[in-house]
Every structure is written in C-alpha cells, then in structure tokens.
Amino acid sequence: MLKIDTHTHIIPKKLPNWSDKFGYGDFIYLQHHKKGFAKMMRGNQFFREINENAWNPKLRIDEYAKFNTQVQVVCTIPVMFSYWAKPLDCLDLSQFLNDDLAELIEKHPKHYLGLATLPMQDTELAIQELERCKKIGLQGIQIGSNINDLNLNEERFYPIFEACEKLGMAIMVHPWNMMGQKYMQRYWLPWLVGMPAETTRAICSMIFSGIFDKLPKLRVMFSHAGGSFLATLGRIEHGFNCRPDLVAIDNPVNPRNYLGKFWVDSITHDPIMLEYVLKMVGSDKVVLGSDYPFPLGDLEIGRFIEDMNLDASVKEDIFYKAPLEWLGVDKNRFE
Numbered sequence: 001m002l003k004i005d006t007h008t009h010i011i012p013k014k015l016p017n018w019s020d021k022f023g024y025g026d027f028i029y030l031q032h033h034k035k036g037f038a039k040m041m042r043g044n045q046f047f048r049e050i051n052e053n054a055w056n057p058k059l060r061i062d063e064y065a066k067f068n069t070q071v072q073v074v075c076t077i078p079v080m081f082s083y084w085a086k087p088l089d090c091l092d093l094s095q096f097l098n099d100d101l102a103e104l105i106e107k108h109p110k111h112y113l114g115l116a117t118l119p120m121q122d123t124e125l126a127i128q129e130l131e132r133c134k135k136i137g138l139q140g141i142q143i144g145s146n147i148n149d150l151n152l153n154e155e156r157f158y159p160i161f162e163a164c165e166k167l168g169m170a171i172m173v174h175p176w177n178m179m180g181q182k183y184m185q186r187y188w189l190p191w192l193v194g195m196p197a198e199t200t201r202a203i204c205s206m207i208f209s210g211i212f213d214k215l216p217k218l219r220v221m222f223s224h225a226g227g228s229f230l231a232t233l234g235r236i237e238h239g240f241n242c243r244p245d246l247v248a249i250d251n252p253v254n255p256r257n258y259l260g261k262f263w264v265d266s267i268t269h270d271p272i273m274l275e276y277v278l279k280m281v282g283s284d285k286v287v288l289g290s291d292y293p294f295p296l297g298d299l300e301i302g303r304f305i306e307d308m309n310l311d312a313s314v315k316e317d318i319f320y321k322a323p324l325e326w327l328g329v330d331k332n333r334f335e
C-alpha cells in the first residue's frame with residue numbers, strides 16, 4: 001500500500017551563518033563536529049544534536065523503506081522559523097530553506113513532497129513567498145502554533161490564509177515557542193505538556209475566529225493528532241455553551257461542528273487514543289505522521305497502526321487517501 005508520512009523534518013546539510021550575514025540575532029547554525037552528526041547551535045547555545053538522517057535524502061529513503069513507506073512530506077524544523085528576525089532577513093532565510101526543499105523534490109519526486117516556511121511576521125512578504133513556493137512545486141506551508149506569541153485568529157494573518165485557499169496550498173500547524181516554557185524547563189515539559197497545549201491554542205483560535213467558515217476550502221492539518229484539543233473538546237464545548245459571552249464572541253457555531261473540517265496526524269503513540277481520534281474526526285481526516293527523525297516521533301512510521309485491528313479502508317485513508325486529499329496531490333504521481 002502507498003504510504004505517505006505527512007509530518008517529517010529536514011534541514012540542509014550546510015546552513016549560512018545568518019548571524020554573521022545579518023549582523024545580529026541567534027540564528028541556528030550547524031556544527032558538523034563528527035562524521036554523521038551535527039550540533040544545532042543557537043548563537044553559542046547548544047540546541048540539539050542531529051544525525052545524518054536529518055539532512056541526507058538517500059539515507060532517509062532507505063530508512064523509510066524498512067517501514068514500507070515511500071513518501072515523506074518534508075518541512076523545516078520549527079526552531080528555524082525565525083519569526084523574531086527582521087522580515088526581509090527571515091524572507092532570505094525562508095527562501096534558502098524553501099529552495100532546498102524544491103531541489104530535493106525535483107530530484108526525488110516519487111519520495112518527497114514539501115511544505116515551505118514563510119516570514120509570517122510580515123503579511124505581504126509571507127504572501128509573496130507563498131506564491132513563489134507554489135511556483136517552485138511545494139504543496140503547502142508549515143506555520144507555528146503562534147507567531148511571536150500572536151494567535152492565529154489575528155487579522156494580520158487572515159490574508160495569508162486567504163492566499164493559501166486561493167492557491168490550494170495546504171497548511172500544517174506545528175507547535176513551537178511553547179507557552180510557559182520558561183517556567184517548566186525540568187522534565188522536558190515544554191515538549192510533553194507545552195506542545196499539546198500549543199496545538200490546542202491554535203485550533204481554538206482558528207475555530208473561534210470563524211476562519212473555517214470564511215475560508216471553507218482551506219486545508220489545514222494540526223500536528224500530533226491535534227495536541228490536547230480532541231481529548232478536551234467536551235470541556236471546550238461546555239465552555240462555549242456556558243459562557244458564550246467569553247467564547248462565542250466572533251463565531252456563534254459550536255466548536256464540535258468543526259470536527260471533520262480539518263485534518264490531524266496520527267502521532268498519538270497510543271492505539272486507544274488513535275481509535276478515539278478516528279471516531280472524532282473520521283478516518284478521511286487522519287493522516288499518517290511520524291515527526292521523523294526526532295526521538296519523540298513515531299520512528300516506526302505508523303507500524304502501530306498496521307498492528308491495529310482496523311478496516312482495510314480505514315488504513316487506506318490514514319496511509320494515503322487522507323494525505324493526498326489534504327495535500328491536493330494525485331496518486332499517479334507516485335506510480
């Protein structure tokens with residue numbers, strides 16, 4: 001069966017030293033300190049060690065072959081977003097990353113699809129780069145769950161979403177810049193607690209602003225099975241009903257009505273949770289995802305889904321039908 005992993009990260013092997021180039025800021029750069037490994041550095045601060053499968057396309061194809069997965073949808077690592085930078089500098093950086101994706105996809109069209117990154121802090125530049133990314137063959141964009149602490153309902157982002165709908169570019173919302181992380185460094189809490197909350201923040205901001213009604217053809221996928229949104233929807237709906245004066249101020253529609261209007265990936269690490277997610281949004285809205293190549297990802301690329309007692313049609317939905325629909329890609333491309 002065709003399998004498309006919709007949530008994977010990649011980075012070019014060589015990055016410019018943007019801090020030197022622009023003369024400010026702690027932009028990420030790579031130190032290739034030993035063969036097959038690199039340190040991601042933020043200024044002088046060590047951020048994370050990555051290995052060759054974060055940049056080597058052929059090695060990645062081989063690793064995916066072990067899990068019978070042909071296609072990877074690649075996007076940058078959220079720490080690269082650099083929304084905090086001066087807009088033109090972020091545009092320059094985004095173009096470098098997006099060109100790298102486009103080149104990769106041109107070389108390996110049956111194995112890779114790409115999601116661009118945009119200078120979201122500047123609406124005009126973001127749309128300009130979005131249009132360019134459409135032309136160079138990328139399928140959509142990856143954006144953060146907040147943009148420099150602004151929520152996705154802010155009016156300044158609306159024209160970007162509108163342009164995505166018009167151009168048929170898919171959107172993946174990825175948690176980053178986690179709320180409260182300063183106060184919960186111990187126990188990896190920004191990743192374990194902050195990330196699911198971030199994704200919920202993004203979904204609620206978009207639903208309550210009414211964006212899915214204003215832009216009904218917008219195709220949005222939320223990472224990590226929607227974070228904690230689906231598990232807490234009962235509470236969210238109850239809040240909507242009991243305090244409409246706080247919740248329903250921009251959109252009178254019950255949040256539950258939006259189930260089935262956006263996609264989520266399968267990264268639950270838990271078959272019982274995935275069953276619940278499938279029940280909530282429908283199998284046509286659940287896409288295979290892994291977060292490869294990072295340790296918190298599902299690095300067996302959906303093997304636990306293979307092992308679940310699901311109808312063949314449900315597995316087909318998750319592994320390729322829902323991904324193709326979300327990305328607006330034809331199956332023939334991979335044959």
Ligand SMILES: [Zn+2]
Nearest residue numbers: 007009174291
């Ligand atoms: Zn990810």
